[in-house]
Amino acid sequence: MAINTVIPKKNRNIDDSFYREMKFVRMRTENLNFYYGKKQALKDININIYQNHSTAIIGPSGCGKSTLIRLFNRMNDLVPNTRIEGGIYLDDKDINGPKADVVEIRRKVGMVFQKPNPFPKTIYENLSYGLKIQGINDKTLIEQKVVESLQKAALWDEVKDRLHDNALGLSGGQQQRLCIARCIAVEPEVILFDEPCASLDPIATAKIEELIEELEKYYTIVIVTHNMQQASRVSEYTAFMYLGELIEFGKTEKIFTVPKEKKTEEYLSGKFG
Amino acid sequence: MLEEKITVLKQKIVESANIVESMLEKCINSLVNKDENKLNEVINIDEQKVNEYEIELDELCTNVIAQYQPRAKNLRIILMILKMNNDLERMGDHVVNIAESCLYLINKTTRQSLNDITQISEIARTMLKDSISSFIKEDGALAKSVCEKDDQIDDLRKKYFSRLVADMKEDEDVIDQSMHIIRIIGNLERIADLSTNICEDVLYVSEGRVIKHHASE
Numbered sequence: 001m002a003i004n005t006v007i008p009k010k011n012r013n014i015d016d017s018f019y020r021e022m023k024f025v026r027m028r029t030e031n032l033n034f035y036y037g038k039k040q041a042l043k044d045i046n047i048n049i050y051q052n053h054s055t056a057i058i059g060p061s062g063c064g065k066s067t068l069i070r071l072f073n074r075m076n077d078l079v080p081n082t083r084i085e086g087g088i089y090l091d092d093k094d095i096n097g098p099k100a101d102v103v104e105i106r107r108k109v110g111m112v113f114q115k116p117n118p119f120p121k122t123i124y125e126n127l128s129y130g131l132k133i134q135g136i137n138d139k140t141l142i143e144q145k146v147v148e149s150l151q152k153a154a155l156w157d158e159v160k161d162r163l164h165d166n167a168l169g170l171s172g173g174q175q176q177r178l179c180i181a182r183c184i185a186v187e188p189e190v191i192l193f194d195e196p197c198a199s200l201d202p203i204a205t206a207k208i209e210e211l212i213e214e215l216e217k218y219y220t221i222v223i224v225t226h227n228m229q230q231a232s233r234v235s236e237y238t239a240f241m242y243l244g245e246l247i248e249f250g251k252t253e254k255i256f257t258v259p260k261e262k263k264t265e266e267y268l269s270g271k272f273g
Numbered sequence: 274m275l276e277e278k279i280t281v282l283k284q285k286i287v288e289s290a291n292i293v294e295s296m297l298e299k300c301i302n303s304l305v306n307k308d309e310n311k312l313n314e315v316i317n318i319d320e321q322k323v324n325e326y327e328i329e330l331d332e333l334c335t336n337v338i339a340q341y342q343p344r345a346k347n348l349r350i351i352l353m354i355l356k357m358n359n360d361l362e363r364m365g366d367h368v369v370n371i372a373e374s375c376l377y378l379i380n381k382t383t384r385q386s387l388n389d390i391t392q393i394s395e396i397a398r399t400m401l402k403d404s405i406s407s408f409i410k411e412d413g414a415l416a417k418s419v420c421e422k423d424d425q426i427d428d429l430r431k432k433y434f435s436r437l438v439a440d441m442k443e444d445e446d447v448i449d450q451s452m453h454i455i456r457i458i459g460n461l462e463r464i465a466d467l468s469t470n471i472c473e474d475v476l477y478v479s480e481g482r483v484i485k486h487h488a489s490e
């Protein structure tokens with residue numbers, strides 16, 4: 001648990017009023033640049049992700065928000081011909097450093113994707129799988145964790161009588177909550193959401209949004225979304241990105257009422273994007 | 274999420290209204306008991322609190338609208354809270370005017386009875402209190418009764434006004450204090466009007482009827 005000490009000096013657009021308050025920074029990036037081949041996708045990103053808060057990343061398509069969030073648990077490792085400069089720190093340890101263990105990082109930094117992607121197995125197995133991989137064999141412990149994570153993901157009441165049914169039989173919204181439960185089961189520290197409601201109807205979306213707000217109590221949350229309203233509803237901090245740059249970062253209510261940058265103002269009022 | 278925010282807004286507006294109400298009560302009691310300190314407290318401390326609430330509520334309402342895009346009834350309630358907030362701040366200013374005139378009056382032996390003031394202020398204070406509870410309970414009937422009380426205040430004001438004018442014509446020495454009493458009564462009447470405004474909005478939110486400017490006639 002690192003106390004925030006790093007204040008990005010280079011980035012002129014950062015609302016630093018809240019840096020004065022003492023907060024725990026779970027993750028941060030330092031002068032982060034990222035390239036797909038010759039194309040630079042991220043430019044000098046300095047961002048702090050605060051513990052037990054949710055941070056939304058918004059911006060038009062191609063601004064680099066998904067690239068950034070994918071870097072947080074090294075999902076881009078698998079993309080060929082990419083290059084990374086600068087640092088990404090989880091609890092002050094560089095996740096790309098020589099000693100970093102990618103499996104451990106992905107356990108600590110869980111991810112939920114746009115399209116629900118449960119394993120084609122039973123609901124129970126979807127949750128126990130990650131635990132077994134971690135080497136947990138105690139059946140009672142697994143069972144306890146399965147129940148706990150389903151409860152935390154607000155799915156328990158709906159599935160408690162059919163834990164051994166195939167997960168693919170659940171509705172889209174339930175599948176997405178199952179994916180969140182699967183993520184929670186391995187006790188992560190940070191949960192990344194990449195457009196978690198993009199393929200869900202409004203009711204399922206509202207449930208996931210409520211859930212995200214609830215999960216803030218236990219986890220640190222980063223959410224990438226196209227939906228500005230969603231960002232404004234669920235997040236405490238908002239980062240606005242444009243063409244690979246972090247244009248503005250600050251308290252959500254400030255960003256959505258009195259943004260400091262003209263670009264943010266224009267994007268929020270629907271002038272582009 | 275939005276519901277919780279609206280609950281907070283409602284709590285804050287009630288807190289702000291309670292301060293205004295107690296300021297008014299403090300003012301009139303201090304006039305009767307000749308308590309200069311309490312009057313200064315109203316002018317220098319209490320009004321500041323209402324102003325702080327106004328700024329805070331303004332900001333909270335703006336944030337809720339920007340973050341949650343409230344619709345239908347939720348939107349009407351938030352817009353109403355914004356207007357009430359404005360009205361309460363104005364009421365705070367009126368109470369300060371009253372306190373200033375009370376400060377003048379406590380050092381004089383008034384020939385006129387202070388009963389006039391206490392009577393009107395009691396009605397105005399009840400109106401303010403009822404307007405806020407009608408908003409919280411969404412009680413249209415209570416809101417309507419507040420609107421009706423406004424006529425009582427107007428009648429009393431007219432009655433006292435002509436009496437005070439007569440006093441002034443009779444005895445030049447009472448002009449100063451009579452002017453202060455008129456000022457107090459005028460400000461009390463404005464407080465009653467602003468309470469009526471709140472109730473008109475309550476009727477709109479709860480019953481969907483516009484009764485402003487006698488629109489229902």
